[in-house]
Amino acid sequence: MPSSQPITRHAFLHGAIASLPLSLAVAPWGLLAGSMAIEANLSPWQGQGLSAIVFAGAAQLVAIGMLKGGASLLSILLTTLLLTSQHLLYGLSMRPLLSGQPLRWRLGLGFLLTDEFFALTSHYDQQQFNRWYALGVGLTFYVAWNLFTLAGIVLGQNIPHLDRLGLDFSIVATFVALIAPTVRNVPTLVCVLVSLFSSVLFTYWHWETALIAAGLLGMGAGFVCQKLAGARA
Amino acid sequence: MIWLLILGMGLLVFLNRYAFLEPRLPLRLSSNARQFLGFAVPGMLTAICGPIIFLPEHQLDLSLTNPYLLGSVVAVALVLLTRSVLLSMLVSMLIFFLLRSWLA
Numbered sequence: 001m002p003s004s005q006p007i008t009r010h011a012f013l014h015g016a017i018a019s020l021p022l023s024l025a026v027a028p029w030g031l032l033a034g035s036m037a038i039e040a041n042l043s044p045w046q047g048q049g050l051s052a053i054v055f056a057g058a059a060q061l062v063a064i065g066m067l068k069g070g071a072s073l074l075s076i077l078l079t080t081l082l083l084t085s086q087h088l089l090y091g092l093s094m095r096p097l098l099s100g101q102p103l104r105w106r107l108g109l110g111f112l113l114t115d116e117f118f119a120l121t122s123h124y125d126q127q128q129f130n131r132w133y134a135l136g137v138g139l140t141f142y143v144a145w146n147l148f149t150l151a152g153i154v155l156g157q158n159i160p161h162l163d164r165l166g167l168d169f170s171i172v173a174t175f176v177a178l179i180a181p182t183v184r185n186v187p188t189l190v191c192v193l194v195s196l197f198s199s200v201l202f203t204y205w206h207w208e209t210a211l212i213a214a215g216l217l218g219m220g221a222g223f224v225c226q227k228l229a230g231a232r233a
Numbered sequence: 234m235i236w237l238l239i240l241g242m243g244l245l246v247f248l249n250r251y252a253f254l255e256p257r258l259p260l261r262l263s264s265n266a267r268q269f270l271g272f273a274v275p276g277m278l279t280a281i282c283g284p285i286i287f288l289p290e291h292q293l294d295l296s297l298t299n300p301y302l303l304g305s306v307v308a309v310a311l312v313l314l315t316r317s318v319l320l321s322m323l324v325s326m327l328i329f330f331l332l333r334s335w336l337a
Contacts, residue, residue, distance in 0.1 A: 021319045028326070046235050053243035058281050063242060073238055080242045083281070084249045086273040091253035092260075099256040110251035119318075166333050168285050169304055173325045175278040176308040177318040182275055191272045192279045199283030204293055211280045219276035223269045 008132040015120075015136025022116045023144035026057070028170035030145050033060050034152020035162035040068045044153045051149035055114070055142060059083045061171070062211060075209070082212045090118040097122075097129045105131055112138025115178065187229065191222025298336050304329030 030051070037047030042064070050060045059080045066076045090113055098106055109131065121134045156162050183189050195218025202210035252258065286301040287294060297303075307328050311321035 025319060025322050042235060046239065049236070049239050050242075053239055054246055055243075056246045058278075059242060059246060062281065063238070067235075067238075073234070073241070076238060077241050077245060081245050081249070083277060084246045085270070086277060087246070087249040088252060089270055089273060091250055092267075095253050095260075098254045106254045107251070110254045111247060113250040113254075164290070166289075166300070166329065169301060169329045170322070170326055172282045172285050172301060172305055173308050173322045173329070174318075175282050176305050176325070177312045177321045179275050179278050179282075180309045180312045181316065181318075188272070188275055192275050195276045195279040196283045199280040200287045200293075203284040203288055210284070211277075214283065215273075215277040215280040218279060219269055219272035222272040222276065223265075226268060 011130045011132040012136040015130075015133035015138075016140040017136075018120055018133075019116065019137040019140040022120070023141050025170075025174065026116075026141070026145060027148050028167040029057055029061075029174065030148025031152035031155065031162070032167040032170070033057060033064075034149040034154075035156030035159075035167075036061060036064045036152075037149075038153055038156035039162070040064045042067075044157070047153045047156075048146070048149060051146050054080075055111070055145065056080075056084050056087075057145070058171070061168075079209070079212055082215065086115070087113060090115075090122070094118070094122055096126060097124065101131060109134055109138060112142060114138070114141060116141055119178075187222045187225035190225045191218045194218040194221040300329055300332040300336055303332055 033051060034047055037050060037060075038044070042050075050063075054060055054063075062079060062083060063076050066079065091110070094113070098109055101109070112135075117134070117138045120137045121129070124130075152162070179192065183192055195214050198217050199211060199214035202214050207213060253260075282305070286305050287299070289299070289301055294301075304325050308321050308325035311324055312318060315321060
C-alpha cells in the first residue's frame with residue numbers, strides 16, 4: 001500500500017527519536033564493551049561481532065571478563081543463558097503485541113528486544129502498537145550500540161587501560177535506575193539485598209559461578225518471601 | 234573458539250528473546266515459575282552491579298569514600314525522587330566521575 005508509506009516512515013522516525021536519549025546514555029558502556037574486548041585480546045572483528053551478533057551489553061561484558069579469567073566455553077554460555085533470562089519475561093509480556101506479526105517481524109523485533117526496547121515499546125496496547133515505531137526504537141539503539149563499540153575498539157587500541165577509567169559505573173548507574181523503581185515491596189527488597197550481598201561475597205571468594213549463584217539465590221529469596229507473605233495473608 | 238562462543242551466545246540470547254514471541258509455543262509456565270522469573274530483573278541486574286560497586290579493580294572496598302558506592306546511592310536517591318531514569322543516570326555518572334577525581 002503506497003499510501004501508507006508516509007505514515008510508516010513517520011512512525012519509524014518517531015521511534016528513532018524516542019530512543020535517542022537511551023542510545024546516547026549507553027555510550028560509556030559501549031565504549032567499555034569495545035575496549036574491554038581489545039583488552040581481553042579479542043580481535044577488533046571479534047569485539048565488533050559480539051555487539052553485532054549478541055547485542056546484550058551485560059552478557060558481553062561478563063563474557064569478556066570470564067574469558068580474561070580463563071573460564072570454559074560452557075560456563076560462559078551457561079552464564080549468558082541465565083544472565084539474559086529476563087528477556088524471556090520481556091518476550092512473554094510482549095507476546096500479545098508480537099506473536100500475531102508475520103515471521104520476519106517477529107524475528108527482527110525479537111532480535112532487537114533489549115531492556116531499553118522493552119521500556120519504550122511494551123506499554124502500548126494492541127491498537128496503539130506500531131511495528132514501525134518499534135523498529136525505529138530497536139534499530140536506533142542497535143546502531144548506537146555498535147557505533148559506540150566501534151569507538152571503544154578504536155580507542156582501546158590507542159589508549160591503554162581505558163577499563164580503569166571507571167566507565168563500568170555507567171552499567172551501575174543504568175541498572176540502579178532500572179532496579180530501584182521496581183523495589184516496591186518486601187520480597188523484591190529481600191531479593192535485591194540477598195543478591196547484592198551474595199554477589200559480592202561469591203566474587204570475593206573467586207567463584208566462577210558467582211553471578212548466577214547470587215542472582216538465583218536472590219530470586220529464590222524473593223520468591224520464598226512472596227510465598228510466605230501470601231500464605232500469611 | 235572465540236567465534237564459536239560469539240555465535241553460541243548470540244543464539245542463546247536470541248532464543249531467550251524470541252521464545253515467547255513464537256505463536257506455536259504452547260504456554261505452560263506454572264504460576265510458581267512465573268513468580269520466580271518475576272524476580273529475574275532485580276535479582277540478576279543487582280548481582281551484576283554488586284561486584285562492580287564493592288570490588289573495584291578486584292579489591293574489596295567497603296569504605297564510605299568508595300566512589301562507586303556513593304555514586305550508586307546518588308543514583309538510587311535521584312531515580313526515586315525524580316522517576317527519571319535518564320536524568321538519574323546522567324547526574325549520577327557526572328557525580329561519580331567528579332568524586333573519583335577528588336577521592337583518587
